[in-house]
Each structure stands twice: as structure tokens, then as C-alpha cells.
Amino acid sequence: MNLTIDQLPEHCDVLVVGAGPAGSAAATLLARGGLDVVLVDQHAFPRDKVCGDGLIPDAHRALRRLGLLDEVMGQAQPVTHAGLISPRGIRVDVPGTLAVLPRRILDEIVCRGALRAGARMFAPLRFVAPLEEGGRVVGARLAHGEAERELRCGWVVLASGAQPQALIAAGMALRQQPSGVALRGYVRNEAMRGRIDKLEVVWHRAVAPGYGWIFPCRDAVFNVGVGAFTEHDLNLRALFEAFTRIYPAARELVAGGQWLAPPKGAPLRTSLTGARFSRPGLLVSGEAAGSTYAFTGEGIGKALETGMHAAEALLQARARAQDDAAVRADYEARLEALAPRFTLYERANWVNRHPWLADLVLWRGTRSERVRRRMSGVLDESSNPGQLLTAKGFYRLFTE
Ligand SMILES: Cc1cc2nc3c(=O)[nH]c(=O)nc-3n(C[C@H](O)[C@H](O)[C@H](O)COP(=O)(O)OP(=O)(O)OC[C@H]3O[C@@H](n4cnc5c(N)ncnc54)[C@H](O)[C@@H]3O)c2cc1C
Known part of the structure; x- marks a missing residue:
């Protein structure tokens, strides 16, 4: 599955940097949409990723959309x-x-899905820096050891995860920590x-x-x-x-x-913070854009989703012959639509800082079926965790 730097083309429609859930999901939809997609990762696949390996309902939904849920569940522990x-x-x-499915297996399945859709994967190959013309990103410098190549493309999707180096090199990091x-x-x-x-x-x-x-x-x-x-x-x-x-x-x-x-x-990197989401010619996706939830640290599902949003914004603009500004506005609006949910997870992070809150909330959970249903709603995203920590939430906690 790993092509080498010598086989790298000089041009493609979209370069996706990072073959984790966000990058592979983006590459899948883009390739299915008929674009010539190059996917690169600094590690040859399969590769390990430090993670809890838990797949919560948003990840199940995203994997189903990608047509990969059965394959994943064939190997996972339900x-x-x-x-x-x-x-x-x-x-x-x-x-x-x-x-639960170790990331070494999960990410290989999602990446293979992108290859089946028609994307080409080059690894190990590291994104070094963007190529720029008139302030627009028009490609990237990519390296393996001492060897370096330039790849020109219509767009770059940066899905390089929580390590900040690629974000910094692309001029997209608002914070390194x-x-x-x-x-x-x-x-x-x-x-x-x-x-x-x-x-x-x-x-x-x-x-x-x-x-x-x-x-x-x-x-x-x-x-x-x-x-x-x-x-x-x-x-x-x-x-x-x-x-x-x-x-x-x-x-x-x-x-x-x-x-x-x-x-x-x-x-x-959590709460959709720490990075700019776009610049002309480049979209930032997945955990690089802070797509992991605070409080629980769950991020696979939202990485998949944001990768798919990046792909959809690009495909839609192509279908409508829209310009850079329209792609960026569409993509940023899609991420902004997710923001309130992230804010509430950020607030729920109080439980981590003040564990006695867990005593309180879980004690109520043992006594009220409705409170348990709301907790289940947090997991499947039909109710918000932060609501448990507002004045109204506390009131409901003791009255439901
Ligand atoms: C200890 C821990 C436990 C977690 N537990 C869970 C959990 O149980 N469930 C859950 O849903 N989430 C969990 N998360 C969060 C989850 O790991 C992330 O949300 C998810 O991996 C984000 O996916 P991504 O595709 O954005 O980034 P990643 O999965 O990190 O993929 C990024 C890819 O980009 C590549 N890359 C980086 N820089 C470059 C470069 N310069 N050039 C080329 N390639 C590059 C990397 O090699 C990597 O393959 C956990 C995280 C940690 C640290």
C-alpha cells in the first residue's frame, strides 16, 4: 500500500497530508468524487497510534458513511x-x-478504503512545507530521509494530527502546545x-x-x-x-x-482550537484542527467527520465552479456548526478537574432512569454533556 518517493507524480488534484482517520476519510470521498488524490504519511502503514482505541457512536456513524463499518466490526471488540x-x-x-479496535488495524482499514476509492498512498513521506505562489498554497515539499520532491496540486488537506510540526510549517498553528x-x-x-x-x-x-x-x-x-x-x-x-x-x-x-x-x-488537540482552519489552497482537518473532544478525549469519529467535510467542501466547489473563498467559507462554516458541541465538552471537563462532581452526577444516575438516558444521549450525541453542568442542568439533575 506504500508507494515510494521515486514514484511520486509531479501534480495531483488534492494532496492529503496524514493517513489517520481524518486524512483517509477525506481522501476516500475525494477519490470517489473523481479527483486525483495523493495521500502521504510520514510513517509506512500499517502503523501504531497512541490511542484508547474506543469507538463511540459518532465513529460508528462515520464509518458506516464510508462503507467500512462491517469491516471494522469484523475485527473489533463490540x-x-x-x-x-x-x-x-x-x-x-x-x-x-x-x-474497541487497536488503531494499527483501524487506520489500516480506513486507509485501504481510500486506496480502493482510487487515492494513491506514498509513505514514509513527510510534509516539509507548502509551496506558495502569490500567497496561495499550490503544493508541498515532501521528504524521505535526504531525498526531497515537490508536488504541485490544486489543494492541500492537512490532516497531520496532534503533533504541531506540520501545522507550524504550513503557517496554520495558533498555538504549539x-x-x-x-x-x-x-x-x-x-x-x-x-x-x-x-x-x-x-x-x-x-x-x-x-x-x-x-x-x-x-x-x-x-x-x-x-x-x-x-x-x-x-x-x-x-x-x-x-x-x-x-x-x-x-x-x-x-x-x-x-x-x-x-x-x-x-x-x-481539542475543542476546535489552536489552529486556523484554512488559507487559500489549504484546509486543516481532524485533530490538527482540534477536532478531539475535551473531557473524554474521544476524537476518531470527529476526525473522520471533519475529513469528510473537507472533501465535501472541495467537491461541492468543483461541481459549482466556485473559487477559493467559497471553499474556505463552506468548510469553515461546517466546522463552526460543530463548535457548540465542543464548547459543551470543554465545560464538562470540570468533572476531570473536580472529581466530586462525578460522585454527584453518577449518584443521581443510579437513582434516575431519565438521568441515565441523558447520559446515554451524551454518548450518542443526542444530548450535550455540558448541560449537566449548567444551573438548569443541575436543577434537572435533582428533579428528574
Ligand atoms: C492516549 C490517547 C487516547 C485516546 N483515546 C481515544 C479513544 O479511545 N477514542 C477516540 O475516539 N479518540 C481517542 N484519542 C484521540 C484520537 O487519537 C484522535 O482524535 C485521532 O487520532 C485524530 O485523528 P487524525 O486523523 O486527525 O490524526 P492522527 O490519527 O494523529 O493521524 C495523523 C497522521 O498524520 C501523520 N503526519 C503527521 N505529521 C506529518 C507530516 N509532517 N508529514 C506526513 N504525515 C504526517 C501521522 O503520522 C499520522 O499518521 C486518544 C488520543 C490519545 C493521545
């Missing part, structure tokens, strides 16, 4: 509930259409097979301002990690150790298990 656990050990199991950091490892533990079968998310003073998780993969393998959204420096490994100390299931999992991959950290 999960029926998120298990939310408060500092005092209050637990609410919230139903939802969920799954990530919004948060998280760390995860894979543990195999036969004794825990079937005992942890939900997406377990745990809040506790010892892991504030973050949370811990255990997500079950197939074959008695578990993705276990901690994450936090804060500007302050954090010792994630200390948080991880605290998590495996205070949460009995995490303690047992790690003590009796075998590390398949030791804990490894990565940045997150």
Missing part, C-alpha cells in the same frame, strides 16, 4: 456499555453502540477476560485533573491509560501509577497481566 466510575466507587453503566496529554499501554490478562467488558472510565482525586480508563480489546488484551486536559505540566506516569493503585480492577489487571506494549504518551 461493547454495549460505558462503565462510569466515581471517586467513591459509584458506578453507572451507560448503554451505547461502542467498540497541545490541549492535553494522555498515555496508554496494552496488557494481556487471561484472568480478566470477560470481567472487564465495558469502556470503563474512572474519576478520582488521585488522577485529577484527568481520568483513567480500561477498554477491552479482543483476546484478553486491554487498553489501559490516563489522560488530562490542562495547560500545566503533568507527570502522566505518576497519574498512571495512581490509577493502578486506587482502582482495584486496574491494579489487578496490571499486577497479574503481561505488558504487550508499555505505557506511551501522546498529545491531544
Whole structure:
């Protein structure tokens, strides 16, 4: 699937930088729309990506739109509930259409979908800098080791994830620092097979301002990690150790298990902040545009969605013979339409900073079917998490 720098053409319609969910989703729709698409990634595929590997309902919907849901679910561990656990050990199991699939497999499936649609993938190949003419991006300099080539194109879709280097090189970074950091490892533990079968998310003073998780993969393998959204420096490994100390299931999992991959950290960019969304000739998509949710750190679904928005904005402009300004206005409006949801997740991030709120909300969840239904609505995006943290939300919390 990985073509080499020597095979790179001199021109294409759209260059997509980054073959994660955002880039591959964009490349798929663009290629299906009849455009000549070059997809590049600095890593040869399949490649690993530090992630919790949890697929929440928005990811299921996006994968269905791409025609990939059956293939993904053929390899994923299906999960029926998120298990939310408060500092005092209050637990609410919230139903939802969920799954876990390591990113090495998921991203290869989505990338292969783009190739089946007609995109060409070149990797390892690194985006170095845009080519510019009269202030417009007209291509990119791409490198592998010492070798460097220029590729000219109509548009660049920058879907380079949470690492800021490509954003900075493209002149699109409004801030270099990530919004948060998280760390995860894979543990195999036969004794825990079937005992942890939900997406377990745990809040506790010892892991504030973050949370811990255990997500079950197939074959008695578990993705276990901690994450936090804060500007302050954090010792994630200390948080991880605290998590495996205070949460009995995490303690047992790690003590009796075998590390398949030791804990490894990565940045997150959230809340549609930290980057400009477009400039003439270039659209920024996925986590590079901050498309991951604060509070939960879920971002696969929204990365897929924003990648598809970038593709649709380009295809629509082509069909209507519109200019750069129209493409940018359309794309930015699509992202702005998602903004209120991100704002509410940002507000819900209070729970991470003040874990006693989780005690309160989950205690109510144990007592009210309607509160549990609203939590389920947060997962499937029919209700907003931030509403739980407004004056009205608090009122409803205690009256429903
Ligand atoms: C520890 C952790 C746990 C998480 N858990 C979850 C979870 O359970 N569920 C969930 O939905 N989300 C989770 N997320 C968030 C999720 O990982 C991101 O939202 C998602 O990966 C964003 O997809 P993307 O396509 O925008 O970027 P990425 O998946 O990061 O893909 C970007 C691609 O661009 C390539 N690239 C970067 N720079 C260049 C360059 N200069 N040239 C060429 N290629 C380049 C990279 O190699 C990479 O392949 C988690 C994140 C972390 C860090």
C-alpha cells in the first residue's frame, strides 16, 4: 500500500497530508468524487497510534458513511456499555453502540478504503512545507530521509494530527502546545477476560485533573491509560501509577497481566482550537484542527467527520465552479456548526478537574432512569454533556 518517493507524480488534484482517520476519510470521498488524490504519511502503514482505541457512536456513524463499518466490526471488540466510575466507587453503566479496535488495524482499514476509492498512498513521506505562489498554497515539499520532491496540486488537506510540526510549517498553528496529554499501554490478562467488558472510565482525586480508563480489546488484551486536559505540566506516569493503585480492577489487571506494549504518551488537540482552519489552497482537518473532544478525549469519529467535510467542501466547489473563498467559507462554516458541541465538552471537563462532581452526577444516575438516558444521549450525541453542568442542568439533575 506504500508507494515510494521515486514514484511520486509531479501534480495531483488534492494532496492529503496524514493517513489517520481524518486524512483517509477525506481522501476516500475525494477519490470517489473523481479527483486525483495523493495521500502521504510520514510513517509506512500499517502503523501504531497512541490511542484508547474506543469507538463511540459518532465513529460508528462515520464509518458506516464510508462503507467500512462491517469491516471494522469484523475485527473489533463490540461493547454495549460505558462503565462510569466515581471517586467513591459509584458506578453507572451507560448503554451505547461502542467498540474497541487497536488503531494499527483501524487506520489500516480506513486507509485501504481510500486506496480502493482510487487515492494513491506514498509513505514514509513527510510534509516539509507548502509551496506558495502569490500567497496561495499550490503544493508541498515532501521528504524521505535526504531525498526531497515537490508536488504541485490544486489543494492541500492537512490532516497531520496532534503533533504541531506540520501545522507550524504550513503557517496554520495558533498555538504549539497541545490541549492535553494522555498515555496508554496494552496488557494481556487471561484472568480478566470477560470481567472487564465495558469502556470503563474512572474519576478520582488521585488522577485529577484527568481520568483513567480500561477498554477491552479482543483476546484478553486491554487498553489501559490516563489522560488530562490542562495547560500545566503533568507527570502522566505518576497519574498512571495512581490509577493502578486506587482502582482495584486496574491494579489487578496490571499486577497479574503481561505488558504487550508499555505505557506511551501522546498529545491531544481539542475543542476546535489552536489552529486556523484554512488559507487559500489549504484546509486543516481532524485533530490538527482540534477536532478531539475535551473531557473524554474521544476524537476518531470527529476526525473522520471533519475529513469528510473537507472533501465535501472541495467537491461541492468543483461541481459549482466556485473559487477559493467559497471553499474556505463552506468548510469553515461546517466546522463552526460543530463548535457548540465542543464548547459543551470543554465545560464538562470540570468533572476531570473536580472529581466530586462525578460522585454527584453518577449518584443521581443510579437513582434516575431519565438521568441515565441523558447520559446515554451524551454518548450518542443526542444530548450535550455540558448541560449537566449548567444551573438548569443541575436543577434537572435533582428533579428528574
Ligand atoms: C492516549 C490517547 C487516547 C485516546 N483515546 C481515544 C479513544 O479511545 N477514542 C477516540 O475516539 N479518540 C481517542 N484519542 C484521540 C484520537 O487519537 C484522535 O482524535 C485521532 O487520532 C485524530 O485523528 P487524525 O486523523 O486527525 O490524526 P492522527 O490519527 O494523529 O493521524 C495523523 C497522521 O498524520 C501523520 N503526519 C503527521 N505529521 C506529518 C507530516 N509532517 N508529514 C506526513 N504525515 C504526517 C501521522 O503520522 C499520522 O499518521 C486518544 C488520543 C490519545 C493521545
